[in-house]
Amino acid sequence: MMQSKYWWRSLQDKLVVGLAALATFLVLVPLVAIFGYLIYKGIGSLNWNFLTQIPKPVGETGGGMANAMVGSGLILLIASLIGVPVGIGTGVYLAEFGKKRFGYLIRFTADVLNGVPSIVIGIVAWSLVVVRQGHFSAFAGGVALGIMMVPIISRSTEEMLLMVPQSLREAAWGLGIPQWRTTLSITLRTASSGIITAVMLSFARVAGETAPLLFTALGNQFWNLNVTKPTAALPLQIYTYANSPYDDWYRQAWAGALILIILIVVSMSLVRMVASRGVFKGGN
Amino acid sequence: MNGSPLKARYRPDPAAASPTPVAETIQVPRRKIHLKSSRFADAGFRYLMLGCALSVLAIVALIVRELVLRSTLSLHAFGLKFFMTQSWDPVNGDFGALAFIYGTLVSSLLALILAVPLSVGVATFTTELCPRRLRGLLSYVVELLAAIPSVIYGLWGIFVLVPILRQYVEPFLAKYFKWTGLFEGPQFGIGMLAAGMILAIMIIPIITSITREVMSAVPTAQREGVLAIGATRWEMIRVGVLRNARTGIMGAIILGLGRALGETIAVTMLIGNRPEIAKSLFAPGYTLASVIANEFSEATGDLYLSALVEIGLALFLITLLVNIVAQLMVWSITRGSAQRATA
Numbered sequence: 001m002m003q004s005k006y007w008w009r010s011l012q013d014k015l016v017v018g019l020a021a022l023a024t025f026l027v028l029v030p031l032v033a034i035f036g037y038l039i040y041k042g043i044g045s046l047n048w049n050f051l052t053q054i055p056k057p058v059g060e061t062g063g064g065m066a067n068a069m070v071g072s073g074l075i076l077l078i079a080s081l082i083g084v085p086v087g088i089g090t091g092v093y094l095a096e097f098g099k100k101r102f103g104y105l106i107r108f109t110a111d112v113l114n115g116v117p118s119i120v121i122g123i124v125a126w127s128l129v130v131v132r133q134g135h136f137s138a139f140a141g142g143v144a145l146g147i148m149m150v151p152i153i154s155r156s157t158e159e160m161l162l163m164v165p166q167s168l169r170e171a172a173w174g175l176g177i178p179q180w181r182t183t184l185s186i187t188l189r190t191a192s193s194g195i196i197t198a199v200m201l202s203f204a205r206v207a208g209e210t211a212p213l214l215f216t217a218l219g220n221q222f223w224n225l226n227v228t229k230p231t232a233a234l235p236l237q238i239y240t241y242a243n244s245p246y247d248d249w250y251r252q253a254w255a256g257a258l259i260l261i262i263l264i265v266v267s268m269s270l271v272r273m274v275a276s277r278g279v280f281k282g283g284n
Numbered sequence: 285m286n287g288s289p290l291k292a293r294y295r296p297d298p299a300a301a302s303p304t305p306v307a308e309t310i311q312v313p314r315r316k317i318h319l320k321s322s323r324f325a326d327a328g329f330r331y332l333m334l335g336c337a338l339s340v341l342a343i344v345a346l347i348v349r350e351l352v353l354r355s356t357l358s359l360h361a362f363g364l365k366f367f368m369t370q371s372w373d374p375v376n377g378d379f380g381a382l383a384f385i386y387g388t389l390v391s392s393l394l395a396l397i398l399a400v401p402l403s404v405g406v407a408t409f410t411t412e413l414c415p416r417r418l419r420g421l422l423s424y425v426v427e428l429l430a431a432i433p434s435v436i437y438g439l440w441g442i443f444v445l446v447p448i449l450r451q452y453v454e455p456f457l458a459k460y461f462k463w464t465g466l467f468e469g470p471q472f473g474i475g476m477l478a479a480g481m482i483l484a485i486m487i488i489p490i491i492t493s494i495t496r497e498v499m500s501a502v503p504t505a506q507r508e509g510v511l512a513i514g515a516t517r518w519e520m521i522r523v524g525v526l527r528n529a530r531t532g533i534m535g536a537i538i539l540g541l542g543r544a545l546g547e548t549i550a551v552t553m554l555i556g557n558r559p560e561i562a563k564s565l566f567a568p569g570y571t572l573a574s575v576i577a578n579e580f581s582e583a584t585g586d587l588y589l590s591a592l593v594e595i596g597l598a599l600f601l602i603t604l605l606v607n608i609v610a611q612l613m614v615w616s617i618t619r620g621s622a623q624r625a626t627a
Contacts, residue, residue, distance in 0.1 A: 013516035017413055023405025024414075024422065027492075030485045031429050034440050041443075089336025097330060098337070106337045108611065109344055115539070115607035116347065116600060117546025119573050123580070123596040127350040147343055154340065178322030180329030208433020211548040211573070215581040235435045239549060242439045250443070257436045264431050272424065 035261075042258025045251040055221050055237075061248040065256050067223045068232040071138065074225060075217055075233055076207060078142025083149025084199055088188075090150065091157025091195075096183055098158075107155075114151040121147050122212035130216060138224070138231035141217030145206045152202040160194030161187055197271045204264045204271075210235040234260050351597040357590035366594060372559045372575075374583070379591040381598065383559040387476070387569035388599075391551060392544035394480030394565070395487055400537055402484075403491035410492075411499045412521050423496070430489035438553030441482045446473035446554065449481075454566060468564040472556065477565040479555035483544045491540040498532030498617050499525055535613030542606040546599060548573040572599045 049064050056063030090110065094103055125144035130136055164187050172182040188195065213219075218230040219240060234256055241253035352359075358366065362379060369380025410422045450473030457467040502525050510524035526533070556568020557578060572595050583589045 009516050009519070013518040016518040016521070020405045020409035020413055023402045024409045027402055027406050027429070027488055028425065031425060033444065034432060034436070037440060037444055038436065086336050086339050089333050090340055093333035093337040097333065106340055110340050111611050112604060112607050113340060113344055115542050115546075115603055115611075116344075117548065117573060117603055119546065119548045119576050120347065120351070120596050120600045120603075123354075123576065123593060124347050124350045126580075127354050127593075128346070131354075150340060150343065154336075179326045181322075181325075183329070204431055208431075208435065210433070210435045211577055214577055218581065235433055235549075238439060239435050239553075242435070242442060242553065253439055257439055260433060261436060264433070265428065268427070268431055 038254070038258055038261060041251075041254035045255035046258065050252065050255050054223060058246075063252075065232075065234065065237050065252065065259075067220065068234045068237040068256070069259070071217070071220065071224065071231040072207065072234040074138050074227065074231060075141040075145060075213070076203065078139060078227065079145035079149055079206060080199070080203070082143065082146030083153060083202065086146075087150045087153025087199075087202070088157050088195065090154035091161060091198075092183060092188070094154065094158040095161035096179075096187070107158075110151040110154050113147075114155070117211075118144075118148060118209050119211040119214075122214060122216055125212060125216045133228070135228070136216065136218035136230040137228045138217055139227045141213045141231065141233065142227075144212035144216050145209060148206050148209065148212065149202045152205055153198050156198035156201065157191075157195050160191040160198065163194070164190045193274050197274055200267050200271045204267050208235050208260055208264060210239050214239075347600065351593060351600060355590050355594035355597050357587055358594040359590075361587060362591075366591070367598070370559070370561060374579075374585070374588050377585070377587050379587070381572070381591075381595055383561050384570050384572045384575050384595060385598075386561045387555065387559075388545055388571040388573070390565075391476055391479045391483055391555065391569065391571060392541055394476065395483035395544045396537065396541055398481065398484035399488045399491060399540060403488050403536075403540070404495055404533065406488070406492045407495035407499055408521060408525075411496050412525065413517070423493070426489050426492050429485070430493070434486070434547065434549040435553075437482055437486055438550035441478060441550060441554045442474075445482060446478055449473045449478055453477075458566075465563055466565050469562075469566050471566055472568065474554055474556045474568060475566050476555065476562075476569045479551045479569070479571075480565070482550050482554055483547055486547060486550060487540040487543050490543055491536050494536035494539060494614060495529075495533050498529045498536060498614065501532070501618050502528045529617060531613050532617030535610045535615075535617070538606055538610035538613065542603050542610060545606065546573055546603050548577050552577045572596075 049062055050066075051064060051069075052066050053062070053064035054067045055065070090106065094107060097103070098106060121144050125140050125147070129140035129143055133140075168186060168190060169182055172186045173179070177186070213233050213236050217233055217236065219236045220230045220232040224231050238253045238256045238260070241249040241256070244250075358379065362369075366379065367381055367385065370382040371378050371380050372383065373379070406422070406426065410419055410426075414422065450471055454467070454471040454473065454477070458471065461467050506524045506528055507520055510520045515523065551571055552574035555571060555574060557570050557574060558568040559570045559575070560567065562569070576592055576596055576599075580589075580592050583592055
């Protein structure tokens with residue numbers, strides 16, 4: 001009886017292995033298709049004007065997204081002024097002081113915040129900033145993205161700090177160095193490249209966000225560096241152009257998408273390179 | 285004398301080093317002052333970090349407060365009826381969210397049906413079956429899929445996925461599966477099916493990576509034990525890995541659901557944006573998130589805005605619930621393993 005069953009079991013085994021490999025292949029298909037099509041469409045549409053000019057009025061061909069790229073940079077700058085210190089601070093708290101119940105509450109809340117839909121964050125930023133100030137602004141967009149950065153940075157900062165060997169902290173305490181100094185100059189410093197990685201990843205995550213900017217930064221057809229004025233952003237501009245009826249705007253949407261994805265993939269690859277070289281200065 | 289070879293070659297003599305300095309604790313007063321000020325700084329530092337951590341709680345509280353505050357008008361005007369009526373009529377000020385709830389649920393469930401088998405397959409392949417060298421590459425590729433912004437998925441969906449659906453997939457489904465009643469009516473390409481498919485592609489990375497994490501948290505001894513009694517690879521995976529990790533995998537799936545429910549831009553670009561409840565998956569629909577995205581900045585009138593914020597509140601509460609359940613399930617598996625690893 002065992003004999004007759006064995007061929008069936010081994011067949012089942014091969015079938016499942018085959019199916020798992022097939023699933024992997026099927027998941028690779030959209031990835032390759034998206035990147036391939038993006039490069040094919042995007043490279044044909046990229047030109048110098050696209051990178052240096054602002055949008056032309058409706059109906060005229062040409063123009064570019066230079067203002068949107070600068071606007072994205074501005075919004076990300078505001079976002080990181082909010083998100084990076086708070087995120088790293090929370091991470092430090094969780095890693096160094098958060099072993100008790102309260103730490104778990106914070107950790108849990110951060111995970112929950114991470115799962116809040118970005119459009120809801122957009123509404124909150126609108127309600128907090130736009131309604132109170134009476135106008136759309138780059139600042140409101142920055143607040144929305146900053147809120148989104150906090151849980152991403154805090155959880156990965158905590159992870160990085162926990163990887164720093166405890167003996168390093170004990171050595172510092174043994175030398176009579178106060179705890180705050182130990183955390184800043186020893187623990188954080190040791191994990192610094194890991195934390196930079198975390199910050200970069202959070203950039204990559206929020207840089208492509210459109211939904212929270214729809215009614216905070218709003219978009220703008222002109223140059224703007226004033227944080228209290230509506231500002232263009234790359235993902236917003238792609239969204240607007242993709243929903244337009246003009247061929248030339250489709251072309252520009254593809255070019256914008258290519259720029260966006262290049263920025264994201266480059267930062268991710270840099271992160272991976274840094275990470276593979278060892279998270280800690282001087283090895284571990 | 286600094287930097288001299290003499291210093292470099294210096295080795296402390298254990299016999300000489302220990303006894304003498306003890307006598308020289310004349311520094312005691314200075315150290316005490318130092319300690320006092322550092323204790324002060326320590327407390328300050330601790331409270332500063334605590335402040336950052338508290339701000340996470342504050343943000344979530346603020347989200348709830350602002351959403352409730354801005355939707356009171358609609359909450360009072362419609363009550364629970366808001367979630368049970370289908371009419372969405374900004375002109376006459378009559379608002380009901382049922383069509384959006386339907387669209388959100390159907391598109392997300394469709395996404396889960398498509399994504400779950402693929403994700404579990406990929407996770408199994410990368411953790412248990414594939415050569416070790418491929419492992420890093422595959423996880424990087426899945427990470428890459430997660431990094432593509434929503435708007436690019438939407439753009440690709442409009443120009444690549446929708447034409448393929450319209451020309452090949454939908455005629456095929458209509459021809460062979462019309463009897464199910466799910467594939468009827470005009471074939472636009474844009475509609476519930478397109479939205480569900482793009483959502484599936486978007487949630488595969490998160491389900492895969494968490495499933496992988498959970499599966500690698502299963503102790504190797506479990507696998508070895510099952511293999512040792514003569515199991516095949518599949519039996520080892522089924523009995524040794526999947527059965528142990530099932531709560532975590534369920535959690536990963538629910539987390540994916542949470543992502544799908546809240547996903548906005550790509551769905552808005554592909555679902556057709558019509559507040560209707562249709563049985564056919566070819567028909568256009570509308571979701572909670574996409575009605576906010578489309579109508580928020582153009583909404584005129586306080587009641588209209590308030591109704592949209594209430595939709596946001598509903599979306600927030602649904603995803604909150606889903607995420608809490610999922611998080612607890614994932615934690616029940618991975619937290620134990622983390623403790624085991626540090627012990």
